[in-house]
Amino acid sequence: xxxxxxxxxxxxxxxxxxxxxxxxxxxxxxxxxxxxxxxxxxxxxxxxxxxxxxxxxxxxxxxxxxxxxxxxxxxxxxxxxxxxxxxxxxxxxxxxxxxxxxxxxxxxxxxxxxxxxxxxxxxxxxxxxxxxxxxxxxxxxxxxxxxxxxxxxxxxxxxxxxxxxxxxxxxxxxxxxxxxxxxxxxxxxxxxxxxxxxxxxxxxxxxxxxxxxxxxxxxxxxxxxxxxxxxxxxxxxxxxxxxxxxxxxxxxxxxxxxxxxxxxxxxxxxxxxxxxxxxxxxxxxxxxxxxxxxxxxxxxxxxxxxxxxxxxxxxxxxxxxxxxxxxxxxxxxxxxxxxxxxxxxxxxxxxxxxxxxxxxxxxxxxxx
Ligand code: MRU
Numbered sequence: 560x561x562x563x564x565x566x567x568x569x570x571x572x573x574x575x576x577x578x579x580x581x582x583x584x585x586x587x588x589x590x591x592x593x594x595x596x597x598x599x600x601x602x603x604x605x606x607x608x609x610x611x612x613x614x615x616x617x618x619x620x621x622x623x624x625x626x627x628x629x630x631x632x633x634x635x636x637x638x639x640x641x642x643x644x645x646x647x648x649x650x651x652x653x654x655x656x657x658x659x660x661x662x663x664x665x666x667x668x669x670x671x672x673x674x675x676x677x678x679x680x681x682x683x684x685x686x687x688x689x690x691x692x693x694x695x696x697x698x699x700x701x702x703x704x705x706x707x708x709x710x711x712x713x714x715x716x717x718x719x720x721x722x723x724x725x726x727x728x729x730x731x732x733x734x735x736x737x738x739x740x741x742x743x744x745x746x747x748x749x750x751x752x753x754x755x756x757x758x759x760x761x762x763x764x765x766x767x768x769x770x771x772x773x774x775x776x777x778x779x780x781x782x783x784x785x786x787x788x789x790x791x792x793x794x795x796x797x798x799x800x801x802x803x804x805x806x807x808x809x810x811x812x813x814x815x816x817x818x819x820x821x822x823x824x825x826x827x828x829x830x831x832x833x834x835x836x837x838x839x840x841x842x843x844x845x846x847x848x849x850x851x852x853x854x855x856x857x858x859x860x861x862x863x864x865x866x867x868x869x870x871x872x873x874x875x876x877x878x879x880x881x882x883x884x885x886x887x888x889x890x891x892x893x894x895x896x897x898x899x900x901x902x903x904x905x906x907x908x909x910x911x912x913x914x915x916x917x918x919x920x921x922x923x924x925x926x927x
Contacts, residue, residue, distance in 0.1 A: 560728045560742070562591065562774055568690075568733050570611065570619050572683065579623040583610045584729060588770035589868045596620075599628030599641050606648040606655075609761065613730020614804045614840050615689050618654030621645045622685045625662050626678035633671040638663065650853040651813060651891050652804040657839045658685060686732045692837045693734035695905035700740020700800070700835060701747060703901075703908060707798055707831065708749065717752035717778065718744070719797050721787055724756070724815035725763035726802025726835060727771040736802045736835035738771065740903070745777045753779040754790055758815060760861040760888060784817050788824035799825045799832045806836050808923075810896030810911030811848025816889050822898040831900040838905060841916065843926035848893040859886040 560567060570581050578595035585608065586592050594610060596602045602624025605611050611620045628641030642659045649655065662681050666674050708718055724730075726737035734742065744751045753772055758764035765781045772779045782790070790796050799821055805813040812818070812834050825832040845851040863886050866876045880886065899911035909915035917924055 560733060560771070560775065568686070569616050569729050570623065570686065570732060572623070572679065575679075579620075579627065581605060581611050581620065582729065584612060584767060585610050586874075587729070588766050589874060596623070596627060599624050599631065599644060602627055603644050603648050606645070612763070613725060614652035614654045614802070615693070615731040615736070615837055616729070617649060617652050618658035618839060619682070619686050619689060619732050621648075621655050622658045622662055622678075622682035625659060626675065626682050629666070629675045629678050633674040635667075635671075638666060638674070649855055651855045652840070653806075653842045654804075654837075654839050661685065689732040689837070689839075690734060692839075692905040693728075693731050693736055693739050696736055696835050696837065696903050697734055697739030697743040699905075699908055700833075700903050701743040703833065703903065704740055704744045704749060704751070704798070711797060715750075717750045719752050719754060719790075719795055721754040721790065721796045721799045721821065722756065722768060723764065723784075723787075723799075723801050723818050723821055724758045725767035725771070727768055729767050729771060730802060731837075735771075736837055737800045738768070739835065740800065741772075741777060742775055745775065751777060753777060754787070754796065755779050755781045756784050756787065756817065756821075757781055758817070759784055760865075762865075763815070787821050788828075791824050791828040791830050796825075796828075796830050799830055801832075801834055803834050803836055803840055804891055805842050805845075805848075805852050806834065806840055806902070806911075807842050807845040807848045807851065808913050808916060808926075809846045809848070810899060810902065810913065810915065811852075812836075812894045812896070812899055812902075812911065813848055813852045813854075813891050814894065816892050819892040819894045819898075822894040825900075826898050832894075832898060833901050833903055834894075834899055834911070836902045836904050838920065841920070841923075843920075843923045846913070849895065852891075852893055854892070855890040857888045857890050859888050862886040862888045
């Protein structure tokens with residue numbers, strides 16, 4: 560996507576054997592800084608501390624991280640160690656394990672001498688594929704927005720979409736998943752307006768989604784996480800559209816903590832609740848999201864403290880809670896398939912069910 564007229568991706572490689580470059584998302588929206596990754600350890604750190612985040616981008620960074628690791632040690636042992644180190648960074652998003660499985664399958668049969676260059680090529684291919692997947696989700700989502708607009712009828716007013724967390728281009732290599740249809744609708748001249756949940760505790764909505772939408776000129780308002788129900792009760796949400804970190808074959812959707820509450824409010828108010836779902840985010844080996852998906856628990860400090868820009872322009876961290884308070888930080892929750900109106904994949908829209916998913920991905924029928 561464009562920043563001040565210049566096209567960017569969230570991750571890229573500088574020349575053939577240069578460093579891997581990322582946008583350091585821990586500094587946004589206050590500073591747009593590029594960070595170079597030279598080693599496996601730096602790539603793993605970037606995922607763990609969320610310099611890069613969002614399921615598809617975590618997968619892409621893991622792929623490049625593996626390539627960086629093989630530069631140092633391309634033996635069988637090096638390949639295994641790099642995969643283990645990257646797998647341990649964040650547990651919830653499917654894309655991480657998916658990307659590593661895919662590269663490992665291709666790299667294992669190769670000689671150690673051939674592995675580093677092959678790994679870089681595979682990582683670059685995976686990134687290009689991610690861009691194509693998200694662009695296709697955008698096209699299918701645009702069709703959904705047009706249908707809902709036509710069904711709504713009534714007086715002309717903006718089409719209000721509520722989103723949670725950041726499922727924009729920063730969470731992927733480009734386009735985003737849940738934000739791709741919004742960008743496409745805006746570019747097609749549809750008057751869209753986005754309610755941006757701030758998304759405590761890390762504020763991906765307030766910091767990243769708001770920044771992205773502003774850069775693209777899409778109308779939006781940041782709201783506190785608990786405002787969604789109120790907005791829906793007053794007819795101010797036409798569509799809830801979110802991303803996902805892992806969706807299982809039954810259609811249960813895991814996404815940023817708080818997504819489930821939006822789905823409950825949407826069901827109570829008859830608001831369509833759709834999930835943008837790239838193929839690599841589907842976990843075909845699981846069928847019960849609540850029981851099986853590992854939910855990341857992050858540092859309590861992300862709950863007890865907040866970082867922002869002071870009037871003087873420097874970044875400061877402040878404490879929100881009484882000294883010594885106990886806090887817990889569950890990063891994701893699971894929305895049962897029964898609360899999901901539909902899934903938007905790169906292959907089209909489907910019901911949040913095994914039958915719906917298998918109609919689009921028949922090759923997965925035997926993957927259970
Ligand atoms: O903890 P994060 O910021 O990595 O969580 C990101 C999300 O929950 C996104 O909604 C999800 O990864 C989909 S991104 C296209």
